[in-house]
Amino acid sequence: MTVNKSTQSRSQFRPNKRFGQHWLRSEIALNQIVAAAQLTSSDRILEIGPGTGILTRRLLPLVESLVAVEIDRNLCQKLTxxxxxxxxxxxxxxxxxxLNLTELLESFPSFQQPNKIVANIPYNITGPILEKLLGKISQPATTAYQSIVLLVQQEVGERLTASPGTKAYGALSLRVQYLASCExxxxxxAKAFSPPPKVDSVVIRLHPRTISEPADNPRLLDSLIKLGFANRRKMLRNNLSSVIAPDDLIQLLEQLNLNSQSRAENLSLEDWIKLSNLIGCRSI
Incomplete structure (x- = not known):
């Protein structure tokens, strides 16, 4: 990681497939991203993957500071x-x-820790980025951002915001919704980009949170969710059989007023937390 201070010619850069680059060209979409961030003059923004700076230029006049992280050396020269x-x-x-942003910013006293994130992120690393920003159920991130506005692949956005009983609802939905409210x-x-990707996209907004009634054993909850969705067609009493006997699980489901034939997608986040707590108590 280096701080880039060099300059270069005004030549245009072509998107680099290796970095999953697609340039957003839609003024409407850019305005929607900025509006979703609900910016104030005291906000400190982190932008991941600024690319050619088309979003950056809109954000800078509205905020106190903006820290951008770009992996492409050529684009860094252009942005500089x-x-x-x-x-x-x-x-x-x-x-x-x-990179460790907190440590890096110690060398730049004019730039404090960002309180919001606004970014059009590379789709091929959406999962790892979300995990770094939010953490895991078993280990939430220590840096709490006020809000996170991202442009992501439509399928991913639908999974992040999905409700129980829907096709998009799955382990990712639960893991993210445990750590943040999602909308x-x-x-x-796709035509809003150059070159257009093979999929449509959505703007999502996340508000990291500390859940009011967290799981007694977050690591167990994370493991149960993984097992529960390992085979969506199977009922929970089958998918969780390595953790709890099917007959015992049926008793717990009935105790929670849940159908004994429930599948993973039938349970809400609150249901999963309660079930995890009950299974955890039985194993003590």
Whole structure:
């Protein structure tokens, strides 16, 4: 990871497939992203993958500071040329998944820890980025952002915001919803990008939170969710048989007023937490 201060020619850069780059061109979509962030002049923004800076330029006049992390060295040179003179802009070159932002910012006293994230992230690393921002059920992230606004693949956005009983509802839904409230803001068609990806996209907004009634054993909850969705066609009493005997699980489901033939997607987050607590008590 390096701080990029170099300049380069004004030539246009083509999207790099290796980094999953697609340039967002839609003014409507860009405005929707900015609006979803609900920015104030005191906000400190983290932007992951600023690309050519088309979103960055809209954000900078609205906020106190913006820290951008870009892995592509050529794009860093272009961004430095365009925005390097902005006092509230700090560009870091490196892999967001590997860098320690808190430690890096200690070298830049004018830039405090960001309180919001606004980004059009690479779709091929959406999962790892979400995990770094939110943490895991068993180990939530220590840095709590006020809000996270991301442009993601439509299928992923639908899974993150899915409700019990729907096709999109799964382990990812539960793991993220345990750590944050999630809402789908705006649909962005593939034609809004250059080059257009093979899928449509959506703008989502996450509000990291500490759940009011967390699981007694978060690690057990995470494990049960993984097992529960291992085979969506099977009932929970079969998928969780390695943890609890089917007859015992049926008793617990009935205790929670849940159908004994329930499948993983039939249980809400609250149901999963209660079931995890009951199974945990039996194993003590």
């Amino acid at each position: 040329q365009k925005l390097g003179k902005e006092d509230n802009f700090l560009l870091l070159q490196g892999d967001f998944l590997k 789908l803001i705006y649909h962005v068609p």
